[in-house]
Amino acid sequence: DVKVTQSSRYLVKRTGEKVFLECVQDMDHENMFWYRQDPGLGLRLIYFSYDVKMKEKGDIPEGYSVSREKKERFSLILESASTNQTSMYLCASSLEYSAVHFGDGTRLSIL
Amino acid sequence: KNEVEQSPQNLTAQEGEFITINCSYSVGISALHWLQQHPGGGIVSLFMLSSGKKKHGRLIATINIQEKHSSLHITASHPRDSAVYICAVSPNYGGATNKLIFGTGTLLAVQP
Numbered sequence: 604d605v606k607v608t609q610s611s612r613y614l615v616k617r618t619g620e621k622v623f624l625e626c627v628q629d630m631d632h633e634n635m636f637w638y639r640q641d642p643g644l645g646l647r648l649i650y651f652s653y654d655v656k657m658k659e660k661g662d663i664p665e666g667y668s669v670s671r672e673k674k675e676r677f678s679l680i681l682e683s684a685s686t687n688q689t690s691m692y693l694c695a696s697s698l699e700y701s702a703v704h705f706g707d708g709t710r711l712s713i714l
Numbered sequence: 715k716n717e718v719e720q721s722p723q724n725l726t727a728q729e730g731e732f733i734t735i736n737c738s739y740s741v742g743i744s745a746l747h748w749l750q751q752h753p754g755g756g757i758v759s760l761f762m763l764s765s766g767k768k769k770h771g772r773l774i775a776t777i778n779i780q781e782k783h784s785s786l787h788i789t790a791s792h793p794r795d796s797a798v799y800i801c802a803v804s805p806n807y808g809g810a811t812n813k814l815i816f817g818t819g820t821l822l823a824v825q826p
Contacts, residue, residue, distance in 0.1 A: 634812050646800070646816045661813075693757060697812045700744060700804070707756035 626694030635677035720817035737801030
């Protein structure tokens with residue numbers, strides 16, 4: 604079974620902090636994604652990556668950056684956390700034209 | 715107008731009932747996905763289909779490409795089926811990166 608592992612289930616940070624969310628997949632998938640999920644807004648794509656060191660902006664990239672130095676790991680970085688970035692963050696991975704596998708999510712609170 | 719529309723938004727059923735959730739989309743697709751998310755939980759992929767019908771246990775998913783419509787059926791529903799069901803499509807533009815377009819989800823509550 605494919606495993607997508609997110610480093611934390613719950614995380615509390617302070618405004619202005621630099622926050623790192625880590626995601627690791629174990630199935631050699633090319634594509635990796637970071638989404639945020641908010642009530643009433645559904646899932647929105649922040650960034651995705653289709654290969655090592657390759658990344659593209661999604662629908663809501665402002666305030667975020669990403670890093671993919673190794674194929675299995677995709678990191679989301681909040682450069683200077685703000686309260687409006689309090690959300691559930693979901694990482695996902697897939698091969699082309701195949702099912703998408705999600706991690707369990709990180710519920711991030713910015714105080 | 716959203717590119718992926720689901721109905722109903724909320725659904726309450728009695729245990730044992732047959733349940734149908736509908737999904738319509740307006741873009742060309744290479745595949746359609748049905749996803750499940752339990753309260754407070756991560757998202758699980760139930761089906762990926764590009765034609766016809768797939769069945770897994772009590773779950774059945776169908777798709778009509780010409781009508782741009784898919785349905786998810788749950789037979790003999792059980793309280794453990796209570797979850798949000800999300801329809802998502804892989805559009806056939808923008809490369810093969812599997813950038814999904816999501817519906818807003820259907821919140822299903824199955825009462826004992």
